[in-house]
Each structure stands twice: as C-alpha cells, then as structure tokens.
Amino acid sequence: MRPKLVTLALIALALLLMPAVIANAAGPVEMVIFFSPACSHCAAFEAEVVPRLQQEFVHDLAVRTVDVTTADGLAELEAAEQRAGVTVEYLPIIQLGEQLYSDEDVFGLEEPLRAAISVAVATERPTAGGMVPLATAANPSGATSAAAQLHVAYITRSGCEDCARAAIILDVMRQEFGGLQVRTFDHVTDADLVEAMGRSLGLSAERRLIAPSFYVGSTALVGDEINSTNVRDALSQYAEAGAPPPWEGLDAASGRQSIIDRFQRMGPLAVVLAGLIDGINPCAFATIIFFASYLAISRRPRRDLIIVGLAFALGVFITYLMVGLGAMSLLSLMSSIRWLGQALYTLMAAACLALAVISLHDLVQARRGRLHDMKLNLPDRMRERIKGRIRAASGAYVGAAFVSGLIVSLMELACTGQVYLPTISFMVGIPEMRGRAVLYLVLYNLMFIVPLIAVLLLTAYGTSAVRFQDWFTKHAALAKGIMAVLFLLLGALLVAQVLSM
Numbered sequence: 001m002r003p004k005l006v007t008l009a010l011i012a013l014a015l016l017l018m019p020a021v022i023a024n025a026a027g028p029v030e031m032v033i034f035f036s037p038a039c040s041h042c043a044a045f046e047a048e049v050v051p052r053l054q055q056e057f058v059h060d061l062a063v064r065t066v067d068v069t070t071a072d073g074l075a076e077l078e079a080a081e082q083r084a085g086v087t088v089e090y091l092p093i094i095q096l097g098e099q100l101y102s103d104e105d106v107f108g109l110e111e112p113l114r115a116a117i118s119v120a121v122a123t124e125r126p127t128a129g130g131m132v133p134l135a136t137a138a139n140p141s142g143a144t145s146a147a148a149q150l151h152v153a154y155i156t157r158s159g160c161e162d163c164a165r166a167a168i169i170l171d172v173m174r175q176e177f178g179g180l181q182v183r184t185f186d187h188v189t190d191a192d193l194v195e196a197m198g199r200s201l202g203l204s205a206e207r208r209l210i211a212p213s214f215y216v217g218s219t220a221l222v223g224d225e226i227n228s229t230n231v232r233d234a235l236s237q238y239a240e241a242g243a244p245p246p247w248e249g250l251d252a253a254s255g256r257q258s259i260i261d262r263f264q265r266m267g268p269l270a271v272v273l274a275g276l277i278d279g280i281n282p283c284a285f286a287t288i289i290f291f292a293s294y295l296a297i298s299r300r301p302r303r304d305l306i307i308v309g310l311a312f313a314l315g316v317f318i319t320y321l322m323v324g325l326g327a328m329s330l331l332s333l334m335s336s337i338r339w340l341g342q343a344l345y346t347l348m349a350a351a352c353l354a355l356a357v358i359s360l361h362d363l364v365q366a367r368r369g370r371l372h373d374m375k376l377n378l379p380d381r382m383r384e385r386i387k388g389r390i391r392a393a394s395g396a397y398v399g400a401a402f403v404s405g406l407i408v409s410l411m412e413l414a415c416t417g418q419v420y421l422p423t424i425s426f427m428v429g430i431p432e433m434r435g436r437a438v439l440y441l442v443l444y445n446l447m448f449i450v451p452l453i454a455v456l457l458l459t460a461y462g463t464s465a466v467r468f469q470d471w472f473t474k475h476a477a478l479a480k481g482i483m484a485v486l487f488l489l490l491g492a493l494l495v496a497q498v499l500s501m
Contacts, residue, residue, distance in 0.1 A: 028062040029120045031113070032095040034077045036069050036168065042092040045106040053113060060121045074172050074228050087224075089165070096120060148242035149179035150235055155194055155213035157187050166212040166226045173228075177235050179242065187211040196255030197246050205262055217243040276447050309456030313449040315402040320448060324441045359481075366477040 033050070035042035046065070054061055067073045068091070081087050084100045094101040094109060096116050103109050154170060156163040174180050185194050187209050198208030201220045207213075214221040219234045 028060050029057070029096065029117055030062045030064060031117070032080075033063065033065045034068050034073070034080075034091065034093040034095070035065055036091055037067065038069075039091045041090070041106045045092050045109070049107065049110050049113075052110065053117065056114070057117055057121065061117060069168055069171050071172050071176060071228075074168065078228055087165075091164075148240060149181050150177055150216060150238055150243045151245040151248075152180065152182045152235075152243075153194075153197055153213075153215040153246045154182050154184050155187050155209075155211050155215070156184055157211040163212040166214065169226060169228050169231050170214075173231055173235060176232070177239065180235070181245075183245070183247070185247075187213075191259065192252040192256035193247055193250065194255070195258050196250040196252060199255065199258055200250060201246070215246040217246075272443065272447050276450060306456060309452070311399075311402040313452045313456070315406040316452065317445050317449050319406050320445045321441065324445070325438065363477050363481050 031053075033042070033046065035046070050063060054063065066076055068077050077093065080093075080095050080098075080100060083098050086100060088100055088102040090102045090104055092102070092106065094113060096113070097120065099116065101109055101112060101116075152170070154166070156166070170180075170182055174182070187194055191209055194213075195208055197215055198220070201215060201218060203220055203222075207220070207222050210222050212223065212226055214226050214231060214234070216234050217238045219237065221230055221234060
C-alpha cells in the first residue's frame with residue numbers, strides 16, 4: 001500500500017512540474033532593450049516598466065539590454081531596423097522577435113508589450129537571435145593616428161529629433177577612429193558658413209542648410225543618408241591621409257552672399273505659390289467654418305460673416321508676420337516640436353468628429369421638427385446679447401475670432417512653414433536684405449490667408465444670411481447632414497495629417 005502512495009505522489013509532483021519543464025524547454029521570450037546611458041526615458045523604462053513585466057512573466061521573459069552608443073550595439077540596432085524595415089526615432093527601442101516598439105511616452109509601451117509577450121508565450125516564443133549585425137570593427141585597419149586627423153563638420157539644429165541618432169553615430173565613430181575631430185554647426189545661426197561648406201562640396205541648393213548633415217573631406221551625407229555604415233565608409237576613405245576641416249579657408253561672407261543671391265532669385269510667383277501651398281490648412285478651414293456656421297445660425301447678416309472671418313484671418317496674418325520678423329528662435333523651437341503639431345491636429349480632428357456627431361443628432365431633431373432641441377444652436381441668452389450689427393458682433397465675436405486666429409496660427413507653426421519661413425526669418429536679420437525680405441514676407445503671409453478668405457467668401461456669398469437662415473429653417477435636416485459630412489471630411493483630413501507626421 002505504501003509503495004502505491006509513493007508512486008501516486010511522484011506522479012502528482014511530475015504533473016505539477018510539467019508546465020515549468022515545458023516552458024524551460026521552449027525557452028523564455030527574449031525582450032531586447034536598446035538604450036543610451038544618457039537617455040532618461042530609458043532609465044525610467046528599465047526602472048518602472050521592466051520590473052512589472054518581469055513580475056508578470058516570471059519564467060517566460062528574458063531581458064537583454066544593448067547600449068547603442070557602442071559600435072556593436074549600434075550595429076545590432078541598425079540590423080534590427082533593417083529586418084523590420086523601419087527606422088525608429090525614440091529611445092528606448094524594444095525588440096520582440098522582429099517587431100520593434102518605441103514611443104515618446106515610454107509608459108505607453110507597457111500595454112502593447114504585455115499583449116505581445118502574452119501572444120509570444122502562447123505561441124512560438126520569438127527571440128531576437130539569429131540576426132546578422134552590420135559590419136563593425138572596434139579598431140578598423142584604417143584607424144587614424146594623432147598625425148592623420150579626420151575633421152568632420154556636423155550640421156544640427158535645436159530640438160532636432162533626427163539629429164539624436166546622428167550624434168550617437170558620431171560618438172561610436174570616435175571610438176573607432178582615434179583622430180576624429182567633430183565641430184558642430186547650427187543650420188540657422190551658422191547658416192553663412194554652412195552654406196559656404198555646402199557650395200564648396202558641390203551640393204545643390206536643396207541639400208544645403210539641412211540638419212542633420214555630415215561633411216568630411218569631399219564627402220557629404222545629408223538627412224537619411226547618415227547611418228553607421230555610410231559614416232564609417234566615408235571616414236575610412238580618409239583614414240590614412242586624414243581630412244582637413246571642411247570649413248578651413250572658407251569665407252563666411254561668401255556663404256551669406258550665396259543665401260542672399262538665392263533669396264533674390266525667388267520671384268514673386270514662387271512666394272505666391274509657397275504661401276498658397278502653406279495656407280492649405282484643414283485646421284484653419286475647420287475653425288473659420290465653425291465661426292461662419294454659428295453666425296449663420298444666429299441670423300447674422302453677410303457683413304458680420306465677413307467681419308468675423310476677416311478678424312480670424314487678420315489674427316493669422318499678424319501672428320505669422322510677427323514671427324517671421326522678430327521671433328526666429330520661437331519659430332525654430334515650434335517647428336522642431338513634433339508632438340505639438342500632432343497634438344494640435346489630433347485636438348482639431350477630435351473636435352471635428354465631435355461636431356459631426358452633434359450634427360447627426362441635430363439632423364434627427366430637425367426631421368422630428370424639434371429645431372429648438374438642436375445642440376449646434378446659440379442659447380437664448382446669447383441671442384439676446386447679440387444686438388445691433390457690427391458693433392455687437394465686434395464686441396462678442398470679432399475679438400474671439402481674432403484671438404482664435406492668433407492662438408491657432410501659433411500652434412500651427414509646429415507643422416507648417418518648416419522650410420520656407422526659417423529661410424525668410426534668417427534673411428530678415430540681414431540689414432542689406434531687410435527691406436526686400438519684409439516685402440516678400442508680407443506677400444507670403446497675404447497668400448497664406450487667401451484660402452481662409454476664399455472659404456469666408458464662399459460661405460458669405462453662397463447665399464445671403466437671410467436666405468441661408470430661411471433655407472436652414474425649411475431644410476434644417478439636409479443642412480445638418482451636409483455639416484456632418486463636412487466635419488467628417490475635415491476630421492479625416494486631420495487624422496491623415498497626424499498619421500503622416
């Protein structure tokens with residue numbers, strides 16, 4: 001009897017241990033964390049998110065960290081990106097199998113990673129092994145000595161996200177090439193010398209003044225061309241003989257004159273087209289239509305529609321003009337903050353979608369003949385306050401429209417005018433060109449608000465305010481349906497803009 005009990009106990013113990021044995025046989029899921037010692041987000045991720053994941057997946061998760069500021073670490077990251085077919089901007093970068101995860105908000109990575117690990121544990125348990133790293137060499141045969149130095153010009157700008165990877169690559173190259181000497185230039189404040197270097201290297205005008213850029217000898221790498229393989233190959237060409245400073249012997253005044261000459265060749269037609277293209281902004285359209293719709297509902301005449309629309313357009317015009325004339329640093333900062341542009345478009349897209357839903361609600365109420373129950377309507381108290389014509393409109397709406405134009409245009413700087421306006425701003429700071437620069441800047445901004453004015457006129461002159469209100473009363477349901485479609489279209493355009501950032 002006793003041997004049978006022992007046998008049964010052993011069988012039960014084996015059944016209890018079987019899942020762990022199977023798990024160990026399959027091996028844990030490997031999560032690779034690509035980090036930089038200087039990355040505070042990486043430290044926060046490893047200190048807070050990783051322990052929670054390890055606690056949840058005790059025996060099923062193996063964590064490996066890779067320092068991308070080393071040659072081998074950077075090569076492994078670039079190999080992972082090559083396999084995934086993407087280039088990731090933000091550290092830390094998390095690898096599960098062949099999938100890469102990254103986010104500005106590192107805590108937002110926790111749920112996607114938890115879901116991916118759960119799937120991996122239940123299926124094939126991917127690891128990051130088996131990947132072929134890009135060629136690396138801790139001490140390449142062409143490593144320079146102190147006598148054969150490699151002088152590199154590195155072009156960057158304030159708040160440049162793409163420049164962070166380029167800076168890491170240069171740090172790695174310093175480990176491989178002992179004679180590497182890097183001098184950093186800002187593409188705005190050092191524009192004259194950067195332009196002179198670009199000309200001496202034979203770069204086209206479109207490839208100058210770009211951040212990040214990398215100049216060594218007669219070689220230039222611009223933007224996406226900067227990766228460890230290309231940089232290493234470029235440095236290796238000059239490893240034995242060395243490379244003199246690309247800025248040596250260049251006249252900054254000649255670079256400045258080159259920018260002036262290029263600016264002078266910009267005809268009025270180019271400025272007009274640039275302003276019009278930059279002015280096609282769904283955010284501004286949604287805002288001005290919002291104002292026009294509310295004034296139409298409140299039975300305001302056409303004149304009030306035009307005044308309110310012009311006030312909004314004037315706010316946009318003044319803001320852009322003042323930024324172009326005197327706030328170069330603000331322009332550079334705003335244009336470099338990607339999340340601000342994304343936040344603006346996301347907020348406006350959400351507002352448009354919300355207005356579409358409200359318009360559909362109003363459509364149902366209008367079909368039932370309950371016009372007073374519609375949401376997109378001015379309250380009775382507000383209707384009583386709107387008395388008189390232009391003066392009443394000026395006190396209640398024109399100021400709001402003007403302030404709205406100021407605020408919206410300030411936020412739009414993060415996602416519009418990233419190429420043209422910085423060049424104009426730089427030229428405004430040159431005394432010899434200030435007169436023409438101001439003239440072109442005024443023309444540019446006039447063209448920028450032309451789409452806004454076009455929307456305003458179409459709204460105001462499509463029909464008179466009285467006829468529009470009468471038509472709205474008779475065909476309120478149809479009008480609300482059209483408004484819903486319009487807001488949905490604008491919301492879709494804004495969502496597409498966010499996804500393309």
